[in-house]
Amino acid sequence: MRAAVLREHGEPLDVTDVPAPTLDSEGVIVDVEACGICRSDWHAWMGHGEWADDAVSPGQILGHEPAGRVVDVGDSVETIREGDRVALPFNLACGSCGYCQTGHGNVCTGDHPHALGFEQTAQGAFAEQVHLPSADYNAIRLPDGVDPRDVAALGCRFMTAYNALDARAGLRAGEWVAIHGCGGVGLSAIQVATVLGARVVAVDVRDEALDVAADLGAEVLVNAAEDDPVAAVRDATDGGAHVSVDALGVAETCRNSVRCVRPRGTHVQVGLTTDAEKGEVSLPTDWMTRHEISFLGARGMPPTNATDLLSVLASGAVDPGTLVTKTVSLDEVPARLAAMTDYGTVGVEVMTR
Incomplete structure (x- = not known):
């Protein structure tokens, strides 16, 4: 099969022929119909994460936001059948450890947790096919009529945003939420917050991204290149946001997000840091x-919670397809990944062919 393989950090991915994935008894093989192109892929491509012993090794097939059709099923799989259309979570879980059994498979500590597209044992989905282990636990069966492109746009970004705002922060209707960084996960968070009935302040340095945020329901737009984002959020929300999200992962946006919440407010860290921070950001701990x-x-999101999100998707309350600004072929993935280096992408781009 053809796949986009990481050969050297920062160098274009190599789109080439590789062996097809091998089926294990508890897994399934999925024909990839769509796969989102995410900033986490960019971090992996750049070699970030060595500070946490988490850098992706050369030889890796990237791509962790796929949807597709099951074409082969392991002998021990009980709930997934050939022909089923499924989404794959990037946080692949064992399904049997204490965290998995209590509904927190996204932080699985069992014998076989994998990060799809980031580990040699879990080759990714910038490819014609991908293997999904522990399929009875990890596979997310799709509702009828859902476009795989839209599911790929959900990807880790929408799942993470939903988990961050609903399960982690407990965002409630009428509360203010500030979203720092209007890339894929930030824009997803705006849609999720709107569905939850919250009021949104969108913060970015690009007017084009802020325009998209407004279309998705953000009431207040703050260009951090022109205005102090902390002061602007505090003014707009009468004393600070109830919840604030750093959806970018640089030190400045993290600290801004923390500083813009009101007393007893909540900051949620979603964005991963770059090699400038190396996983560490200083915070105003006394003030906190x-x-x-x-x-x-x-x-991410526990696979066991994905049904709730897919129900929201099927109802039409959220439309991740509105975030898709470009669909590309496998051959175009290396260039689109490289475009993220200078923030040359807006919204979500998806590989569909």
């Missing part, structure tokens, strides 16, 4: 203590 500020992390 004084005002009882909560700092939370959010990573």
Whole structure:
């Protein structure tokens, strides 16, 4: 099969012929119909993560936001059948450890947790086919009539945004939420917040991204290149956001997000850091203590919770397809990944052929 393979960090992915994935008894093989191109792929391509022993090795097939059709099923799989259309979570879980069994498979600590597209044991979906292990637990069966392009746009970004705002922060109707960084996950968070009935302040340095944020329901737009984002958010929300999200992952946006919440407010960290921060950001801890500020992390979504999100998708309450600004072929993926280096993409781009 053909796939886009990482040969050297920062160099174009090699689109070439590779062996097809091997089926195990608890897994399924999926024909990839669509796969989102995510900033996490860019981090992997650039070689980020060595500070956490998490850098992706050469030889890796990237791509972690796929949807497709099951074409082969392992002997031990009970709930998934050939022909089923499924989405794959990037946080592949074992399905049997204590965290999986209590509905938190996104932080699985079992014998076989994998990050799809980031580990040699979990080759990704910038390819014609991909293997899904522990399919009975990990496979997310799609509702009828859902476009695989839209599911790929959900990808890790929508799942992470939904988990961050609903499960982690407990965002409620009428509350203010500030979204720092209007890339794929930030724009997804705006849609999720709107569905939850919250009021949104969108923060970015690009007017084009802020225009998209407004179309998705953001009430207040802050260009951080022109205005102090902390002061602007505090003014707009009468004292600070109830919840704030750093959807970018640089030190400045993280600290801005923390500083713009009101007393007893909540910051949620979604964006991963770059090699400038190397996983560490200094924070105003005394101020956070004084005002009882909560700092939370959010990573993906437990596969067991995905049914709720897909129900929202099927109802039409959210439309991830509106975030898709470009569909590309496998051959175009290397260039589109490289375009993220200078923030040359807007919205979500999806490989569909």
